[in-house]
Amino acid sequence: MSSLRSIFESITADVDGVLLFSPSQDQYEEVTADGDDPPIVVGPSNEVDAATFVELPLDFSDPTERIRFGLEGAIATDLLAGDAVVVCVMGMFTAAPDTIVRVRADEFSRSGVYDLFANSRADPSVIRDVFEVAVELGRKGQKGKPVGALFVVGDAGTVMNKSRPLSYNPFEKSHVHVGDPIVNVMLKEFSRLDGAFVISDSGKIVSAYRYLEPAAEGVDIPKGLGARHMAAGAITRDTGSIAVVLSESDGMVRAFKAGELVLELDPEAY
Numbered sequence: 001m002s003s004l005r006s007i008f009e010s011i012t013a014d015v016d017g018v019l020l021f022s023p024s025q026d027q028y029e030e031v032t033a034d035g036d037d038p039p040i041v042v043g044p045s046n047e048v049d050a051a052t053f054v055e056l057p058l059d060f061s062d063p064t065e066r067i068r069f070g071l072e073g074a075i076a077t078d079l080l081a082g083d084a085v086v087v088c089v090m091g092m093f094t095a096a097p098d099t100i101v102r103v104r105a106d107e108f109s110r111s112g113v114y115d116l117f118a119n120s121r122a123d124p125s126v127i128r129d130v131f132e133v134a135v136e137l138g139r140k141g142q143k144g145k146p147v148g149a150l151f152v153v154g155d156a157g158t159v160m161n162k163s164r165p166l167s168y169n170p171f172e173k174s175h176v177h178v179g180d181p182i183v184n185v186m187l188k189e190f191s192r193l194d195g196a197f198v199i200s201d202s203g204k205i206v207s208a209y210r211y212l213e214p215a216a217e218g219v220d221i222p223k224g225l226g227a228r229h230m231a232a233g234a235i236t237r238d239t240g241s242i243a244v245v246l247s248e249s250d251g252m253v254r255a256f257k258a259g260e261l262v263l264e265l266d267p268e269a270y
């Protein structure tokens with residue numbers, strides 16, 4: 001193994017910081033014991049009480065997305081410089097650390113995924129709940145058939161002004177919120193029909209069946225995506241909302257903010 005040592009050493013040499021993904025208490029204590037700069041802990045919660053911590057709102061199964069989120073979060077909160085060289089330590093196959101990745105923050109393309117959760121009008125937990133519904137719907141479909149869905153989250157008043165009803169609104173007089181298990185069943189049921197769900201900053205479901213009519217100038221979504229994705233991108237440019245889209249045709253869940261695609265998840269892999 002000694003022949004590999006120089007490779008291992010070159011991976012960890014001269015770094016500006018360490019991102020430690022979801023460490024156990026023991027691991028965290030071990031790495032902080034030597035008095036070096038403490039690592040930046042990235043995980044769903046700060047179980048080890050780290051002073052420098054980035055919260056993961058989703059359980060990104062794709063390690064690239066996990067690293068991207070951690071890096072974007074650390075840079076946005078001034079824990080790292082935009083051109084920092086970091087070593088990421090994570091468990092890719094199990095919870096225990098099995099993977100070490102060296103990255104230069106400025107060579108790693110930023111998607112805006114951290115900003116999507118941290119700096120949108122809607123609550124991060126609301127955005128997370130919407131993702132969960134879209135992913136579950138993507139996994140199971142509607143009675144086994146693939147189904148598409150469009151969720152517009154935040155700045156609901158403006159979104160309502162830039163859309164029109166396609167059908168009666170089943171949420172008209174209700175006060176229900178995403179994340180509530182009953183609501184998830186309702187959202188899945190109503191996603192069989194056309195149009196978008198409109199959800200408020202705090203997660204209240206304002207309407208189903210909205211046809212979005214935003215201005216579409218300057219919206220630059222990837223080629224091959226159709227009207228649903230175009231409408232999703234455009235409404236987030238024209239209002240303070242973000243959009244989460246489940247594609248009926250390729251099964252992917254995508255998020256848009258300020259007219260741009262910021263995240264793409266495969267529900268099967270998530």
Ligand SMILES: Nc1ncnc2c1ncn2[C@@H]1O[C@H](COP(=O)(O)OP(=O)(O)OP(=O)(O)O)[C@@H](O)[C@H]1O
Nearest residue numbers: 148194195196211212226227228229231247248249
């Ligand atoms: N402006 C809009 N507002 C709300 N819903 C829309 C709008 N445009 C399209 N949709 C919905 O998207 C559905 C699919 O349209 P289309 O196939 O063109 O979109 P797409 O982006 O290719 O999505 P998918 O990947 O799910 O096929 C439509 O049947 C309709 O329900």
Ligand SMILES: [Mn+2]
Nearest residue numbers: 225226227249
């Ligand atoms: Mn289509």
